[in-house]
Structure formats: C-alpha cells, structure tokens
Amino acid sequence: MYSFGYTISRFCFVVWMVVLHFIRVYGRKNLPKKGPFIFASNHVSLGDPPIVGVACNTVPLHFLAKEELFYGKRWGWWFTWTKCIPISRDKNNFKATKEILAKLKEGRAIGLFPEGTRSETGELQEAEIGVGFLAVKSKAPVIPMYIYGSKKALPVGGPYRMGLPIKVYIGKSVDLSEAEKISDRRQKYRFASDKIMQAIASLKRQAE
Numbered sequence: 075m076y077s078f079g080y081t082i083s084r085f086c087f088v089v090w091m092v093v094l095h096f097i098r099v100y101g102r103k104n105l106p107k108k109g110p111f112i113f114a115s116n117h118v119s120l121g122d123p124p125i126v127g128v129a130c131n132t133v134p135l136h137f138l139a140k141e142e143l144f145y146g147k148r149w150g151w152w153f154t155w156t157k158c159i160p161i162s163r164d165k166n167n168f169k170a171t172k173e174i175l176a177k178l179k180e181g182r183a184i185g186l187f188p189e190g191t192r193s194e195t196g197e198l199q200e201a202e203i204g205v206g207f208l209a210v211k212s213k214a215p216v217i218p219m220y221i222y223g224s225k226k227a228l229p230v231g232g233p234y235r236m237g238l239p240i241k242v243y244i245g246k247s248v249d250l251s252e253a254e255k256i257s258d259r260r261q262k263y264r265f266a267s268d269k270i271m272q273a274i275a276s277l278k279r280q281a282e
Contacts (some may be wrong), residue, residue, distance in 0.1 A: 080127075080134045087124040088109050094236050095227060097128060101244035104217060109183040111247075112209060117164035117187035118196050121228035122257045125221055126185045129242045135185035136177055171208070176261040178212040188270050196225050198275055205251070206266030213217070215247040216270055220277035226232070243277040 091097040113135060116127050123137050139158040144150050159177075161170040174184055186208075188201035209216050223240040248270050253258075256262040 077155075078150070080157060083124075083152075083156050084127050084134075086208050087128050091125065092245065092269060094241040095223070095238060097125070097240045097242065098244045099129045099244065101140075102131065104246050105130060105215070106183075106215060106247075107132050109133050109181045110111060110178040110212065110214040111183050112205075112212070112214050112216045113183060113185045113189050113219060114205065114216055114248075114274065115185070115223055116198055116274055117189050117192050118221070118230075119224035119228040120230060121193075121224050122187070123185070123220055125224055125240060126219065126244060129219060129244065130183070130185065133183045135183050136174075137185045138174075140246070171204070174208060175212055175254065178208075178214045184208075184214075188267060192230060194230070198271060199277065201267035201271045203260070203263045203267050205270060206263035206268075209248075209250055209266050209270065210253055215252065216243040216273075217239075217247055218270060218273035218277060218280055219243065220245075220274055222278075222281040226234050236277050241281060243281050245277050248273045257273070268279050 111244055113126060113130055127135055137158045138161045139153050141160040141162045144153045144160050157172055159173050161167050178184060188205040189199040190202040193199050220243045223238060227235050227238040227240060250266050250269055253262050253266045
C-alpha cells in the first residue's frame with residue numbers, strides 16, 4: 075500500500091521526468107506485481123532515487139538515505155514522510171539492516187544502489203558486499219536496473235540541464251542460485267553482489 079507521502083512525491087516526480095526529460099522505461103514487464111523484491115540500480119546522480127521510484131510502477135519502494143538527511147531543517151521531514159530507511163556510513167548499520175530484512179519479510183520492496191555511493195565517472199563500481207548479504211539472507215528477487223542520461227541532466231556539482239532525455243532499462247530477476255552452493259559466507263555474499271553488478275552491466279551495454 076502506498077503511503078500518502080510516497081504517492082504525492084512519486085506523482086510529482088513522474089510529471090517532472092515525463093515533461094522535462096521525456097523519460098522512457100524499458101523492461102517493465104520484468105517488475106514483480108508485488109513484493110518482496112530488491113530493485114538495484116546504478117548511481118551517478120542526485121536524481122537517481124526519484125528516477126528509480128518513477129520506473130517502478132507496481133509497488134512503492136523503501137529507499138535507504140543517509141542518516142543526517144533526516145535531521146536537515148529544510149527537507150528532513152520528507153525522508154520520514156516517504157518511509158525512507160536511515161543508514162550511516164560511519165557506524166554499524168545493524169539497525170538499518172534489520173529494518174530492511176523485516177520489510178522484505180513483510181512483502182515490501184526495497185530500492186537501493188549496490189555501489190553504495192555515486193560514481194563520479196559514470197562507470198560502474200564494485201558493489202558493496204552488504205547488498206549480496208541482503209539478497210541471500212532475504213531470498214527476495216533482485217531486479218537490476220540501469221539509468222541512462224541522469225549524469226548529464228543532473229550532474230553532481232554541475233548545473234541542472236532541463237530537456238535532456240533519460241532512459242531506464244529494467245532486467246530480469248538475477249539468478250543467485252549458485253551463491254547457495256558457496257559455504258564461506260563472505261564469499262557467498264561477494265559472489266551475489268558481483269552477480270547483481272554483472273546484471274546491471276549487461277543493461278548498460280544494452281543502453282549504450
């Protein structure tokens with residue numbers, strides 16, 4: 075069920091992306107009709123979270139957001155309003171991990187960026203091992219996604235460029251069955267993380 079905050083925000087983002095960036099989404103047939111699932115995308119721009127939310131038109135997504143954003147005077151309320159999950163880069167994120175797994179167990183969907191941070195060059199980076207942990211532990215389907223065009227339209231530290239097109243490519247659920255055969259837990263999670271990034275890389279080749 076969509077929260078009021080998420081519904082209003084997504085509507086505004088859809089209008090923004092359709093009117094000003096002529097967004098095209100390919101592969102929506104690969105989206106599950108309901109959760110749980112993990113929606114995993116590349117990350118090159120501040121506009122990527124809204125784009126992911128626009129692309130996913132079947133169920134609402136819970137996004138991860140830096141803990142300090144929740145305390146911002148201007149927009150802090152918005153992250154709570156849209157049901158984001160606070161996460162810290164400097165502390166143990168046991169609480170956030172527990173919340174993510176709980177939401178997946180409840181049948182919710184999570185939107186995340188396996189690389190953990192934006193790529194300054196636009197090239198794909200190595201996924202953080204925690205993404206593989208979440209995928210293996212929850213056994214939730216992982217749907218890969220690649221965003222094309224957001225780096226030019228909404229560059230980090232650069233001017234916003236209205237009118238540049240944005241395209242989104244959604245792939246089939248990542249097959250992580252081989253990960254279950256790996257006994258060492260760290261290797262298992264690393265394997266899963268790498269498989270997810272390989273799926274995103276495949277979509278990148280399709281886009282370019």
